[in-house]
Amino acid sequence: MSKGSDLLVVALENEGVERIFGLPGEENLDLVESLRGSTIELVLTRHEQAAAFMAATYGRLTGKAGVCLSTLGPGALNFSTGAAHALLGAMPMILITGQKGILTNKQARFQIVDVVSSMTPLTKMARQIVSTATIPTIVREAFRVAQQERPGPVHLELPEDIAGEEAPDLPPVPPHPIDIPVAHPAALDRAAAMILEAERPLIMLGAAASRPRLAEALTDFVQRVSIPFFNTQMGKGAVAGGAHLYMGTAALSERDYVHQAIDRADLILAIGHDTVEKPPFIMGPGGPKVIHFGYVPATVEEVFAPHDEVVGDVGPSLALLADRLVGKLKNAAALLPLHDQILAHLADRATESRFPLTPQRIVYDVRQVMPEDGIVCLDNGMFKIWFARNYRTRVANTLLLDNALATMGAGLPAAMMASMLHPRRRVLAVCGDGGFMMNSQEMETAVRLGLNLVVLILQDNAYGMIRWKQAVDAFADWGLTFGNPDFVTYAESYGAKGSRVDTADGLAPALEAAFRGGGVHLVTVPVDYSENTRVLVDELRNRVPAAASA
Numbered sequence: 258m259s260k261g262s263d264l265l266v267v268a269l270e271n272e273g274v275e276r277i278f279g280l281p282g283e284e285n286l287d288l289v290e291s292l293r294g295s296t297i298e299l300v301l302t303r304h305e306q307a308a309a310f311m312a313a314t315y316g317r318l319t320g321k322a323g324v325c326l327s328t329l330g331p332g333a334l335n336f337s338t339g340a341a342h343a344l345l346g347a348m349p350m351i352l353i354t355g356q357k358g359i360l361t362n363k364q365a366r367f368q369i370v371d372v373v374s375s376m377t378p379l380t381k382m383a384r385q386i387v388s389t390a391t392i393p394t395i396v397r398e399a400f401r402v403a404q405q406e407r408p409g410p411v412h413l414e415l416p417e418d419i420a421g422e423e424a425p426d427l428p429p430v431p432p433h434p435i436d437i438p439v440a441h442p443a444a445l446d447r448a449a450a451m452i453l454e455a456e457r458p459l460i461m462l463g464a465a466a467s468r469p470r471l472a473e474a475l476t477d478f479v480q481r482v483s484i485p486f487f488n489t490q491m492g493k494g495a496v497a498g499g500a501h502l503y504m505g506t507a508a509l510s511e512r513d514y515v516h517q518a519i520d521r522a523d524l525i526l527a528i529g530h531d532t533v534e535k536p537p538f539i540m541g542p543g544g545p546k547v548i549h550f551g552y553v554p555a556t557v558e559e560v561f562a563p564h565d566e567v568v569g570d571v572g573p574s575l576a577l578l579a580d581r582l583v584g585k586l587k588n589a590a591a592l593l594p595l596h597d598q599i600l601a602h603l604a605d606r607a608t609e610s611r612f613p614l615t616p617q618r619i620v621y622d623v624r625q626v627m628p629e630d631g632i633v634c635l636d637n638g639m640f641k642i643w644f645a646r647n648y649r650t651r652v653a654n655t656l657l658l659d660n661a662l663a664t665m666g667a668g669l670p671a672a673m674m675a676s677m678l679h680p681r682r683r684v685l686a687v688c689g690d691g692g693f694m695m696n697s698q699e700m701e702t703a704v705r706l707g708l709n710l711v712v713l714i715l716q717d718n719a720y721g722m723i724r725w726k727q728a729v730d731a732f733a734d735w736g737l738t739f740g741n742p743d744f745v746t747y748a749e750s751y752g753a754k755g756s757r758v759d760t761a762d763g764l765a766p767a768l769e770a771a772f773r774g775g776g777v778h779l780v781t782v783p784v785d786y787s788e789n790t791r792v793l794v795d796e797l798r799n800r801v802p803a804a805a806s807a
């Protein structure tokens with residue numbers, strides 16, 4: 258005989274789960290005991306939000322659902338932001354929460370909130386487990402739903418009496434192979450005809466282009482057709498070795514240098530675009546035609562309404578499309594002449610020796626110390642726009658950012674997960690002084706786990722991005738500054754190392770030394786955000802829209 262929690266753990270092992278991230282409460286103790294005798298490691302965090310961000314990042318980087326665990330009420334509610342991050346970001350994840358007994362309950366309403374209802378709008382599926390007999394199927398179904406396109410979070414609530422209830426040793430349900438259908442030949446023929454007719458085609462790689470299983474096929478497609486491409490923020494790095502075809506990243510919705518190419522294009526092949534992202538460009542009458550390529554159909558928005566779509570397993574579908582195009586594309590390179598001039602703007606001031614450092618210089622220095630396969634995980638703040646625009650990526654999923662929920666606080670947990678999955682690669686978290694402090698307690702977790710990880714904090718003593726928007730909108734500079742701990746001492750108090758950059762040329766050596774030293778190392782650098790307005794407002798405002806000058 259087993260008990261409910263044993264069946265759950267066997268079902269998780271059956272799904273290949275190796276780790277669960279979380280912070281248990283007394284309602285989870287049967288489950289914790291079942292985990293003790295299992296092959297699954299319990300990774301304790303210091304806040305449930307960080308556990309959820311880690312599980313989400315596991316899902317994002319592997320395509321397999323990451324698993325996190327919390328108690329009922331307060332702990333479960335701390336999962337909310339992580340669930341939303343995974344839902345909007347299409348990251349497969351299973352959230353398991355406890356609950357008081359549902360058959361008998363001697364604690365009245367103590368700590369009880371309706372967690373399943375709170376999770377319903379934040380997940381693809383939210384279910385309470387009401388009987389041990391259903392555990393094998395419900396877990397299999399949870400993983401199927403979480404991992405199937407479009408991936409996302411699934412919530413399972415395990416009440417403590419069901420967890421502790423005796424149950425027969427039911428076998429888990431084995432996962433069955435799933436092949437996603439390839440696009441219909443009629444859709445491929447239609448798309449091929451549109452592309453062959455286009456005079457100035459351009460490829461856009463969106464968030465779904467970064468699915469781990471797509472990297473090779475996408476690179477292959479772009480190289481076979483040789484059409485220049487740009488990417489959205491979350492599509493960054495999806496194509497390897499395409500430097501000569503890369504036209505930039507659309508971190509703003511209009512007027513940026515990359516929009517010189519977008520505005521001139523007459524056809525955009527939007528591969529894996531997900532409208533959860535801040536729009537990479539605004540569709541309107543007279544603009545380019547758009548074909549959506551995706552695992553799932555396009556959503557239609559005020560700013561995005563594709564003219565055609567090719568739905569199906571993206572990699573194999575693109576291979577079939579390339580078969581129809583190769584050797585017949587006369588205009589593939591039409592927009593390429595814009596390449597050098599667009600990218601030249603991004604190099605502007607990248608090596609300037611000003612102190613505090615400009616965001617351009619910080620991005621440049623980070624790129625110098627990160628190998629091609631190094632992984633940079635961004636928190637949310639002003640620097641995200643700079644990294645998205647200026648940081649060049651050559652390997653899939655080497656710049657992880659959240660341009661969907663765009664939550665602060667995920668940078669450090671995401672980097673911790675990346676470091677656990679790729680212990681031999683350099684991993685850097687880049688955080689503002691605001692976002693870092695939202696989950697800085699996880700420095701303890703990172704040290705306890707013995708991770709190799711560098712955390713770069715950009716210090717402006719402010720919620721800089723909001724302060725910038727305040728200035729752009731001509732509001733008074735008010736209410737958005739704060740004080741900080743001494744970050745070096747703060748890092749040291751966790752048993753991590755810390756260093757402070759206090760010269761313009763000090764950042765790259767400090768990062769290099771931190772990586773060579775190993776362990777968890779925090780580097781703090783003051784940032785000069787006056788460039789935000791000089792470049793992102795004044796300079797771009799004066800740029801003549803390409804369509805007008807074409």
Ligand SMILES: Cc1ncc(C[n+]2csc(CCOP(=O)(O)OP(=O)(O)O)c2C)c(N)n1
Pocket residue numbers: 636637638639640663664665666688689690691692693715717719720721722723
């Ligand atoms: C959880 C959460 N709270 C608030 C916001 C709104 N917000 C976006 S960026 C930002 C400021 C970030 O400050 P910091 O981390 O210091 O980065 P900076 O912009 O100063 O570089 C805020 C408050 C958010 N995205 N997420």
Ligand SMILES: [Mg+2]
Pocket residue numbers: 638689690691715716717718719720721
């Ligand atoms: Mg700040």
